[in-house]
Amino acid sequence: MDLQIFLIQVLNSVQYGLLLFLVASGLTLIFGIMGVINLAHGSFYMLGAYAAFVLSSLTGSLLWAIIIGVALAVVFGYVLEWVFYSFLYRRDHLQQVLLTYGLILVFEEVRSLAVGDDVHGVPVPAALASSIPLGSTMSYPVYNLVISGACLIVAALLFVLLRRTRLGMMIRAGASNREMVRSLGIEIDFLFRVVFALGVALAAFAGMINAPASSVYPGMGNQVLIICFVVVVIGGIGSVTGALIAALAIGFVDTFGKVFLPDYSGMLVYLLMAVVLVWRPEGLLRESGA
Amino acid sequence: MLAASELTRRFGGLVAVDRVSLELKRAEIHALIGTNGAGKSTLINLLAGELPPSAGAALVRGEPLRAARPEHMARLGIGRTFQRSNVFFEFSAFENCRLAAQARLPRAWALHEPAIRCRSSSEAATRALEVVGLSERHDAPAVTLSHGERRALEIAMCLATEPSVLLLDEPLAGMGAEESQRVIELLRRLRSDRAILLVEHDMDAVFAVADVITVMADGAVLASGLPEAVRADPTVREAYLGDGI
């Protein structure tokens, strides 16, 4: 393959990987800290995308749509944790699976009632609608670079939050040892609510920023969810760094897989997971404890 | 029959067990004492295959065993009890023991035979309950048993597997005087053709029944030998200042 195509695929891989990372990081934190298996996490991605559609039609600006959307997502996540998820902590995994599955159905239907089932597109902002030439024949959409850039910034902010702030320290402690954090008397309810809202916001942001580049359609949450599960399994529950590595790995495997083995590309990611599991049944960078 | 040879276990920077060597001989009760956090339970976990050692090895009948798993050790005849009662709470005392006895049966895959008709495991279970004095609680769900009864059930389950080595992790914890006495008598009877490692805090019991005593502190062996020698050892007295040895 020539250099230009290779470069394009690399950029695509990084973009996909970073988007997956944003969604999966929330999932892995919710798992690691609250011990909740959340099937509805993909729905947050879907809701973000639909929110981008609705808000950008209303405001005429994608930027405002995203700003308002993220704010709404944080509030939504906070309330949802308080009203629903806080009751899941004491329940066993089977019940969590079914309860969050029920939530998926509810979200899908509410969205269907509110916005309908049509496939939508979100227009790319005019300023970013051009393409950058790569070599003599190929070009790459500027907006896709913006997606990758935005995801990188958010990822960097997330790492700063986790490593440089007190809140981040509590989150990391909670991810590796839930019981200890509880016994230290840290305001656990507040911590959980914050983590959950953060997870929802990250997933929703990913949905919003990616909406102009791909279409907004009903089943989009489910696709993302299962791949994110694979990210979390490979990266290790509770490990945000592991999620980053795994998400990028999957981004590359999937993107290049589609190029070289189009018929089997859907399976490659799971094959990767199988290989990792044979080697390390608890993920690459599992946080010990909990 | 079972020995530790320079067994070491590290958890990150913490050395929980530090080059411990000891030997469990047949017809001998080897007591292991030490303050909390001395590494006694970790040592049992190492010997029972629950944890892989960071260095050193467990030796079964002279042969070193590396990275053995619990089920493997159990099949070699090494039975253990847990410090916190680790029974099957939904099952009755009898069912707990019968399941334990079942572990040693061949042809466990016989799908067409109902388990309740299996005579050998039923008899082994009834015997085990009798030996620890739980016959009256035969059908009681394990969750309804008192703390002392659960400790007894722990021992019964271990006995039902007919082990040749017993690793007992604080079997007397929380037991009343009468129950403790019964267990001590039991241990004396069991000693005759088994090797027993007894981790305990109850010093009266330890000195009443032990043939050999090893003292651990901070993961390492402080002293080891006959009870009288250990009692007189100055380093031991220092470590246990005021513990009434």
Add this chain to the structure above:
Amino acid sequence: MTRTRRVLAIIALLVLAALPLFAGKFYVELIAKIMIMAVFAMSLDLLVGVTGLVSLGHAAFFGLASYMLVLAAPDQYTAVNLWTSLPLAVFASALLALVIGALALRTRGVYFIMVTLAFSQMVYFVFHDTKLAGGSDGTYLYVKPKANLGAWSLNLGDSAQFYYAMLVLLVVSFLFLRMLLASRFGHALRGIRSNEQRMRALGFNTYAYKLAAFTIAGAIAGLAGYFAAVQFGFVNPEMLSWHQSANVLLMVILGGMGNLAGAVVGAFALVLAQDLFSSLTKHWLLLMGGFVIAVVVLLPNGLTGAGQTWRHWRERTRSG
């Protein structure tokens, strides 16, 4: 089984046996479908309720057997022989379960749930993305398999005959699984669910037991999947989807885990509830979602454990 349960079971059996005599074709076919789902649910109950393995990918084994039926037929208009294609389909499902189980059982708890989901997605994509048996469109099977026993032949295309064949399937599966649960193997599985660490400390090779349970469950799911394809006459990747897996999981918890009757009751209750909801509104999934949540919260022991839940609740409010 307690006496009341035994009496109830016999009454249910008699009602089911008599059904085709007084019900119309629609209901005969519906109940036949439910009985197939009941076999599917019982196989999952072996994993979830008995061994404590929550699998979110059980539909893979169900769907694979359906596809095997279609793949075994040289073309869509030729009938296959039941006695060769059925064992082939069940064997394929069992083999897949063995392979997936061998890998997935290296993980525990939450990882296991996610891994089973992911593996079944892999199987889904095999059928969805490739040209094997029609890809995402699926394939029709226009002729039912031939089922001949000497001079006598069973017409699986006839609703009543198919119905009775499924009733026999349900009863035989139930009795087989009951025997399994009563055996030493079954008791060991229950022990694993209760306290796996203790089982290992006693000397049980729990990995081997779990793998065996996983494979058996996969085989029985395949049995159900085969006949689902026979009845439906059409296979598509949705039969392998995780919605199908979540659906059957819901049946198990709705009916009550760990006792096979629960799975049967759950299958009946869920399919009938779905029928009811979808007739009420286009947005019946909303009702379904609420139903799922209500069941999990209010009936943690399922329908067959309702008496137990009621007693617990009474005790708690009395002492509270």
